[in-house]
Amino acid sequence: MAEQKSFAIIGAGIFGLSLANALRDRNHDVTVFDRSQYDRNGYSAEDKDVQAASVDHNKIFRASYGTKIHYQRLAMEGRKAWILEDERRGCTEQDYASGETRLFVNGGMLRVQSSNVLDVLEEETLENMERDGLREAQFVRSNSGDRQRAQELGWKAKLLDFKITEGSSDTYYEAVLDSTAGFIRCSNACAHYQKVAAAKGVKFHFGPESGAVESLVKIPSDEAPGKSKVTGVRTKNGKFYDADVVIVAAGSFSTQILPDLSYHLESSAGSLAIFKIDPTDKKLWDKYSPENFPVITWHSTPRDSTGKDSGSIYVLPRTPEGLVKIGYRGMKFTNFQSAPDGTPFTQDGQWSVPLPAKNCYSLPEQSIHSIRQFVSTFLPEFDGLPFYSTKLCWYTDSLDNSFVIDYVPEYAEKSVFVCTGGSGHGAKFLPVLGKHAANILEHGDLSTSYMRPFWRWRPDIPRRNGLEEGPGGPRNITVG
Numbered sequence: 001m002a003e004q005k006s007f008a009i010i011g012a013g014i015f016g017l018s019l020a021n022a023l024r025d026r027n028h029d030v031t032v033f034d035r036s037q038y039d040r041n042g043y044s045a046e047d048k049d050v051q052a053a054s055v056d057h058n059k060i061f062r063a064s065y066g067t068k069i070h071y072q073r074l075a076m077e078g079r080k081a082w083i084l085e086d087e088r089r090g091c092t093e094q095d096y097a098s099g100e101t102r103l104f105v106n107g108g109m110l111r112v113q114s115s116n117v118l119d120v121l122e123e124e125t126l127e128n129m130e131r132d133g134l135r136e137a138q139f140v141r142s143n144s145g146d147r148q149r150a151q152e153l154g155w156k157a158k159l160l161d162f163k164i165t166e167g168s169s170d171t172y173y174e175a176v177l178d179s180t181a182g183f184i185r186c187s188n189a190c191a192h193y194q195k196v197a198a199a200k201g202v203k204f205h206f207g208p209e210s211g212a213v214e215s216l217v218k219i220p221s222d223e224a225p226g227k228s229k230v231t232g233v234r235t236k237n238g239k240f241y242d243a244d245v246v247i248v249a250a251g252s253f254s255t256q257i258l259p260d261l262s263y264h265l266e267s268s269a270g271s272l273a274i275f276k277i278d279p280t281d282k283k284l285w286d287k288y289s290p291e292n293f294p295v296i297t298w299h300s301t302p303r304d305s306t307g308k309d310s311g312s313i314y315v316l317p318r319t320p321e322g323l324v325k326i327g328y329r330g331m332k333f334t335n336f337q338s339a340p341d342g343t344p345f346t347q348d349g350q351w352s353v354p355l356p357a358k359n360c361y362s363l364p365e366q367s368i369h370s371i372r373q374f375v376s377t378f379l380p381e382f383d384g385l386p387f388y389s390t391k392l393c394w395y396t397d398s399l400d401n402s403f404v405i406d407y408v409p410e411y412a413e414k415s416v417f418v419c420t421g422g423s424g425h426g427a428k429f430l431p432v433l434g435k436h437a438a439n440i441l442e443h444g445d446l447s448t449s450y451m452r453p454f455w456r457w458r459p460d461i462p463r464r465n466g467l468e469e470g471p472g473g474p475r476n477i478t479v480g
């Protein structure tokens, strides 16, 4: 049993909540700080002041990860945990299909390819699904055996046909329906896991005064001369809270709290557009319900020779409020601003940070164009209709799309730990991420988590994954 310690976690999004629960389960003393007033707004995705990737109606759950079998396995571990948690919450088989009360809805995901043949990424995914005995849960559109199995298992109606509009021949996009996948109700999940944590004894400080962390408090270390040790955090209202370890889990704001992360992470914006269906429009209401409509992802272009994906777009089934959300991540936009003096890594003295919340409600022209193009093929009833709402939602991209969960070596006596770098795919892991992170926190290199090598502090990795572009790159929203 590891020594009992006190932890101050900055950020009550998915990463902070997941780790807070896991650390409390290991009997540690845990306090979480968040500048958003989640105790009042219940993580509502309608609150326009909140800037957190985790605060959203829904996020995709998938275990399809190309060659990255470790994430496939983590996703399947997470899937089990979501189902168990929903059962604990009293969800029954009856509400399985529409999933209105569920946090995880197993409605399937249709991975539509860029042409009428399988992309390389898809072949890699199917190989790894085969390796772990999950191939039977995948249905390839052009494979007669798979179609037959989809029919027998009740998935056929979601194996949808979409015609390729370019060219004159009657060809359809190749597609794979993944029956292990679906979506999670993200805001509901945060609200639930926050309550679970509070009931276990995790303390929370919320709000722009008592929950906002202004700085980490540092003193010279006795054990490592020349290095600082962090002894706690100071909040906006001037209060000091001491802790054995301060954990930064502030998503796309993490670099601003801990500039030591500036080499490792970059904030970039994904584009979201929502249509709203009126319940009286029964035809649309039923068509886009989770019972009848899968999550759909589409790569409008295959990955390039470096593995870069520039055409990715997706839609989720309607929410109980009738919202149909489309996400465009073909281009993740950066917002380069002057970095504070002393920031360890900058590009021309700048770094990309989230725009202020009030500037996040309109989309760049490129996103609108790509979303409209997607809608015309995949959601024809909405073609030409105005969006109900639009939003830029901020990713925390790492150098290789793996999370960053480790001690920060710049600080002495293991006083600072980071748990962030979600890179656009962290939400699905909420029920299990914290357990792996807590194991790493307690045991470092001796950790038994199979994610340890992927999440370590990695200054040796070159700046890539788009993070090499800098302010002069094509994604910088603040230029032109």
Ligand SMILES: Cc1cc2nc3c(=O)[nH]c(=O)nc-3n(C[C@H](O)[C@H](O)[C@H](O)COP(=O)(O)OP(=O)(O)OC[C@H]3O[C@@H](n4cnc5c(N)ncnc54)[C@H](O)[C@@H]3O)c2cc1C
Residues within 6 Å of the ligand: 010, 011, 012, 013, 014, 015, 016, 033, 034, 035, 036, 051, 052, 053, 054, 055, 058, 059, 060, 061, 211, 212, 213, 214, 249, 250, 251, 252, 253, 257, 269, 270, 271, 327, 393, 394, 395, 396, 419, 420, 421, 422, 423, 424, 425, 426, 427, 428, 429
């Ligand atoms: C557009 C988009 C689409 C995505 N789609 C998917 C998907 O389909 N599937 C999936 O699995 N994942 C998806 N993700 C990724 C997933 O949402 C993130 O990995 C996850 O939500 C990150 O959680 P977090 O806790 O690290 O950050 P956040 O949710 O951003 O939380 C950080 C918290 O820190 C708080 N904070 C910031 N500064 C301070 C401060 N100074 N003091 C106190 N608190 C502070 C914020 O208020 C916030 O609550 C997507 C992300 C984006 C942006």
